[in-house]
Amino acid sequence: MSKIIGIDLGTTNSCVAVMEGGNPVVITNSEGNRTTPSVVGFSKTGERLVGQIAKRQAVANAKNTISSIKRHMGTDYKVDIDGKKYTPQEVSAMILGKLKADAEAYLGETVTEAVITVPAYFTDSQRQATKDAGQIAGLTVKRIINEPTAAALSYGIDKENEQKVLVYDLGGGTFDVSIIDMGDGVTEVLATAGNNRLGGDDFDQKVINWIVAEFKKANGIDLTGDAMVMQRLKEAAEKAKIDLSNVTTTNINLPFITVDPSGTPCHLDLTLTQAKFNELTSDLVEATIGPVRQAIKDSGLAANEIQKVLMVGGSSRIPAVQDAIKKLLGKELFKGINPDECVALGAAYQGGILGGDVKQGLLLLDVTPLSLGIETAGGICTKMISRNTTIPTKKSQVFSTYSDNQPAVDINVLQGEREFARDNKQLGTFQLNGIAPAPRGVPQIEVSFDIDANGIVHVTAKDLGTGKVQNITITSSTNMSKDDIDKAVRDAEAYADDDKKRRDAVDAKNNGENLTFQCEKALNDFGDKVSAEEKTMIQGKIADLKAELEKEDNTENIKAKTDELQKAFYEISGKVYQQAAPGDGQQYYQEEGGTPPPADDGIIDADFKEV
């Protein structure tokens, strides 16, 4: 029953993910971060430190701290720590061990199996070493998959037709480009290229150098000698780089960065534009283009034969990088999944397939592509189940009648996003009849929508008074093409304002009509308890409102008159209730032969059309 986790065992950072409810999710580590530095340290007391903690002690304990061990996988290289020799497998196992522990803490169960990713260019011995590392960490490696393949899996490309995909992976300290051929469950690596000493850290360094130079130019002081200052610069440079992926200028503001020889404080206040950043780092971007060209050439493909370009690794967010690749390949990039996480997510997805979670269809829950509802007074489409609701699902709502003694209601089942029935697709209609004679608004008709796992919609209408039931089953609700669905959603967005205005008008009219009806009824019922003056006043206002209701395109006036009538009527009804003994209110309902509706029972006052 235990889950198979997916691990992106990176050179600088690692990430672990797992399938949950049909979707891969990244597991946060015990420090609360979504990625873990691939750094291992041994403290003086012999304690083993992994991740952020190991990184923090690296400076103080340099010779007992190991980073970028991945570069040595599959070689005879050994790390000597206090006379004890460690193989790259053993060091990697320590990183895997932490990821395993974090996953277990998250899942609340033991984890024994994993899918681990490796670069596409890894040789058999490097792959074997990775597998061994898993074994040492107590993980059975169910499969080793290529990082570009994992990235493509996270985008669901395995479910599409066969196609050639270029994966551009610019990580913290390594750069890889791979061209893969995906289709029919088989993935073939056509070409790989890269530079394993190029990454995001180089971009940071360029910014740091620029800040140092600018500061020296302005203040004549060299900042490089001060470790504390350089630490602040490093953080500021990385932040500036990240900012410039979203905005065109950023402010680097480090007050009291140092003091000049006379003891006066110096501040660092610089503005870095995206253009300047691009200029500073253009050689780095160019350095990634060479390998991309090389990979395309090696794959024997023409640039236009590559159907998709996936961007992986944090630094693939840099706009200049994206522009350069777009220009080179002449196509839009495939983005959307966090580039730091997509490899681990893809590995988790692969784990899900191997564990049977995905294949069994257990986790492939469907959603309703469009909203479902029924038509109510004024031609409005009242939504019962909104789009993207996971099925199976069931919803019920109570409606009422529109006219006194209405004998039947028509249930018009609709699909779509528009506010009005006529703009949506009609799925089916039926009638519930035999409603006992009653004033409008009194009968309670419960309408239920039930969509089963196959997307079949059962609509039931039940008269809660008589218990009479009528229903319809609609099997064709889901056989709309993706284009049709997209169009329906687009239309709804395009017409949203118009629809809202029209809906507002209908709502105002319905409210107005309801109120006149209630007031007239109330005057009949307890007209003897109010003075003739008050009665005339209310009747006058009812007439006013009715006159407004007759006119077209009159929403604001209707609303105003409705408010006026309501206010006047509340004042009078307040008086009437004060006169009445406490028990009388109750009696009023009983005389009507109905039960007083609970304060908030979700009854919608929009009613069915009379038939």
Place this chain on the structure above:
Amino acid sequence: MDIENENLDETTEEIFEEEIEQEEQAVPSFQELIEAEKDKYLRLYAEFDNFRKRTVKEKTEMYNNATVDVIAELLPVLDSFERAANADSTDETYKKGVVMLLEQFKNIITKIGAVELEPLGEDFDPNFHNAIKTVETDEFESGKVCQVFQKGFKYKDKLIRPAMVGVSQ
């Protein structure tokens, strides 16, 4: 002939029986189907139950995490106030104002729950300290925090920011 016929019948029968048996093996019984569905349901339910438990935990954690994140974003301002307060200035009144500002800011984050770490002279502990340099000194034994460049803070049992320190060698 009779005997032969009987034999033939028996063989045919055997063949049929075998075929039927094979067919039966190929078609999963209702029992098996139910078992498979039950397993699916149990797995999903177990996953949901774990999800529910974790969600409850995560909800309680959310407030703490948000507090930590907000304080962490504000700390650079505190650093700058501190540097400003320690900077030389000939204008005493102005300097006093800056010191007061610093105190005011410190009081606020303390009230929210931030606790300042006081690492000086303690054993270097990467769980709370970030070493940015090593210092040759006789003042401290090796492996102690001998300089604090930037203050570290925690909130309850969470680290907001490690203290940036120098470690004695």
